[in-house]
Every structure is written in structure tokens, then in C-alpha cells.
Amino acid sequence: MIKEFLKKRWPFYLAGILTLIVVDTLQLIIPKFISRAIDGLNVETPDVSLAKLMALGIIGIAVGMFITRFLWRIFIIGNARKFTYEARNLLYDKILSLDMSFFDKHRSGDLMAHFTNDMNNLERMLGPGIVMMVDAVFMSSITLFFMSTSVGWHLTLVAIVPLPIIAIISLIFGKFIYKRSRKVQDTFSDLSGFTEESIDGIRVVKTFSILPKFQEIFADRSFRNFRAMISLIKVWGVMWPLIHFVSSLSYFLTIAYGGPMVINSKITLGEFFAFNNYIGMIVWPLTAFGWVINIVQNGRASYSRILKVLNTMPKVQEPENPVEIGKIKSISIKNLSYSYPGEDRFVLKNVNMFIEEGQLIGIVGTVGSGKSTIVKIISKLYPVERNRVFINGVDINDISSEVVRTKISYVPQETFLFSSTVKNNIAFGVEEFNEMKVKEYAMLSAVHKDIERFPKGYDTVVGERGVTLSGGQKQRITIARALMRDADVYIFDDCLSAVDPETEEQIIESLRRSMQNKTMVIITHRLKVLQDADMIYVFDEGKIVEKGKHHELLENNGLYASMYKKQLIKEEL
């Protein structure tokens, strides 16, 4: 990625480096001018006009530096920003293209860190890192050249003896600073993660009356962050005085050796002055030398982390020549045994199912028996081997994910609403819609009346900055959203658990009535709502242990019948 970027943008870097060298050189000319002015004034007949000319020259240089400084920033720092801008977009697109198995294994906090910390490290390497490299190489050499032309090599060599220590100090301290900065960042994300989680879960925290424990944890994390910051400040606090101490040694040697040279008229006062200025100026490029190594190391580590994500291949592969399937008329699953990617345990064992157009299919069973897994596979959210799952007789692996996801509308267990209006949440992902449709599906999901009672009806903002919805309202809005998509198959994965049984029954009944040509798959724990289902599959420990219509399963007197009886007893209590 960096190589391609450099291939494309190298002229900008070249222009930036050249202007930076010009700035460095201009900067070094100023002491020369001052030196000439001092020497012009430090004679028996002072030459004021020379001093004036030099002063004008310095202003000219300052204008030149103003322009060139602006230019290198635009070229180099602008280039680095352009890189992270492109890299962020690339990374975002990549992450969105990956399937659920990727998100199961990566915490969102870690993914966020790629967009923040890693991108910052890369930006630092390709922006300030390049500037420091140029300064370290060019500015230090040009400064040495200017030093020697002012006072000759002898004094220059004596004065610079301590200076390499500056590069060593900055290299060693740079490592410490990096480690400590990481610690500050890590402890800070620990602290903010905990703060966010405890505020998000404040209702649970309060009901468990464990506030003191939380306060203790917060205080502890906050203290760890504070300690990390103090430790970082200490390193900075030692590094700069040390660098200044070393540069003072150079001043000491200059005065000790150079002073007598001025007295003996081997060099002029002006040259001596300029030389002292150069010592001050060479400190930065030598410090930059140590910094740049650390910056490049960190940048490379971040780069490899980002490349790892960019090189991740989705487990759900897209077919090279996708088969068009038209309207979904059947879904069949044949002898499917399934384990999640990277896992050994089979969560589905020899599952066989057949779903036909227009049917209402119920999936019920014990907790963790594989009900959600089967519908996620049908929705192509997880990969599956060939010859196991077919839509209209075509292997699901030969159908593009996009086609599957437009024709199958899946409502997961977890509800998620965006911080936008109710209307936008229902019409999410539908480019052109009319408000009548939004209302129609809200009515079908039995949430229309609730919405009308909101302060601004369908224009009410929900979520963090808006109205707070009950769990059941959220679920029903999510169902309305799924219905807005004109799909062939609707899968409701236990998404009515927060709605009372009567409303759940009413929703399913009205969906059935108004969407007769659509196929519906309902995963539920409330068996009563499946009385009219065309087929019910009963799962236990990854296997289908029973199948049939409601009354057939009751007659069977198996798992379904016993679950149903238990529910009836509960209702009566």
C-alpha cells in the first residue's frame, strides 16, 4: 500500500524535500549575515551600510523561509494526510466487506485502534518522519559545512565531539518515550472503555448495588493512567535537560578553544558568533536522528497490523460466475453438519430442511441448539461447504451474497437502532420510499400506535440523543425495517421476545394475512404462535429431533409437546 502510494505521489515528496533543504539552507545563512554585520561594525571605521544591507538580506531570507516552510508543509504533511485519508477509506471498505466470522474474532475496540492509533503512527512516519529524516541527514551535514566555513575544521571538530551523544540520547529516550506513551494510551483506553461500559450498563450496575466496587475500579484505572502519564513526563523531563547539558559542553569547548582564536585574530568576532549559533542549530537534526528511527519502527509495526486486516480474505467467498436465481421458491438443506470457522465443535449435526415459497416455518428448540446458526447460514452470513444448502436448487456458494441478502430479510436477535428518526430507521437501506409504506409496515409490526404517541411521531429521533424506547418497541421497529425491504423470505430470529405473547401472535397473524406469497421463518420460544405454521422443526443439541405441524407434534408427545405443556402451565400460574 505504501509502495503504491509512493509510486503515485513521489513528485510531492521530492518537491517537499527540496523545499525543506532550501529552508534549512536559508536558516543557516542568517548567522552568516549577522556575522558579516558584526564584523562590519567591529572595526575602527564601522560600515553601517553593510549592516543595513545584511539586515535587509535577513528580511529577504525570512520572506523566503515563510514561503518555503508553507510549501514543504503542504507537500510533505499534506501527502501524509492524503495517505491516511486513502488508507482509512480502504480499511473501512475492507472491514465492511468481511463476514461475521471476522467480527466474532476481533473486538471492536481493536478495530477502532487501527483507525486511530495505527493511522496516526503511519501519518507520523510519512509526514514528520520524512521531515526529521531530511533534517537529520541534510541539515546536520549543511550545518557542519557552514560551521567549518566559519571557523575552519579544527575548532569545528573540537566543538562537535560531544554532539553524537545527543543522537544516542534521543534514540534511547525515544524508545522509553514510545513505551511510556503506549502505556498512557492503553491505560487511557482501559479507563474510557470502563467508563463507557459502566455508563451504558448503569441500570444493571445500580440494580446490583455494586456502586462502591465500580468506584474502586474506576479510581484504580484512573490512577494507573495518571501514573503512566507521570512516568512519561519524567522521561521527557530528563531527556531535554540532558540534551541541553550535552550541547552546553559544545559551547564550553567552543569558548575554551575559540575564544583565544578570536583574541589571536585567527577568526573574527562575527565568525565566532555565527559558529555559536550553528551549535544551537545542529542540536535539532541530531535529536531528529534518534526520533526518526523510533517513528519508523512504530510506523512499520502499525503498517503490518493494518496490512493483516487488509489481506484478510472473507471466509464467505463470492462466486466468480454468480448464478441468477430469480424469486426464491425453495430453500433446502441436505445432511448439514456444521462447525463455525476455526472451531472443531459441531453445532449442527446432519440437519435436513426444506422450505417452500409462501410457507410459514417455525424453528424451536432448546437453548443453544443451533436455531440461529441455521438461519445465519441460509442468510449467507457464515460460510458453508458445497452441496449442503440450496436456494431454488442452486448451491448457495454459487449465488452472490448481495443477491441472498436482498432476497432474504433477516432480523437478528439483537436490535440495533441508529441515532436517527423513527422513519429513517424503518426505511434504513431503502433508497426510495414513500411514507405510506413506512406507516403500513409499522402497522403490520404493531408499532404504529406507539410511534404516533412519540413527541414528533415518525420524525422523533431515537437512541442516545432522542426518545428512549422500550425493548419491545425497538424490536417492532426492527421488524418494520425488515419488512420495508421487498424480500422473498423473512427470517425472524427470536426477535419478538420483548413483546407480550398476545402482540407477538397478533403480529404474526397480520403478517401471514397481508404477505401470503412471502415465505416466513420464525424462531421463537413461544410455541403458541406457531399453531398455523406449515412446518415446525424442533432442535436439540444441533439435531432436528422432531418435525411436523403443531397438532402433529403435540400428538407425538416428544420434546415439542413437553415444552408446550410447560408453557401452558406457566401461563396459567
Ligand SMILES: Nc1ncnc2c1ncn2[C@@H]1O[C@H](COP(=O)(O)OP(=O)(O)OP(=O)(O)O)[C@@H](O)[C@H]1O
Ligand atoms: N459465532 C460463533 N462462533 C462459534 N460458536 C458459536 C457462534 N455462534 C454460536 N455459537 C455456538 O453455536 C451453538 C448454537 O448457537 P445458536 O446461537 O445457533 O443457538 P440457538 O439455538 O439460536 O440459541 P438461543 O436459543 O439461545 O438463541 C452454541 O453452542 C453457541 O455457543
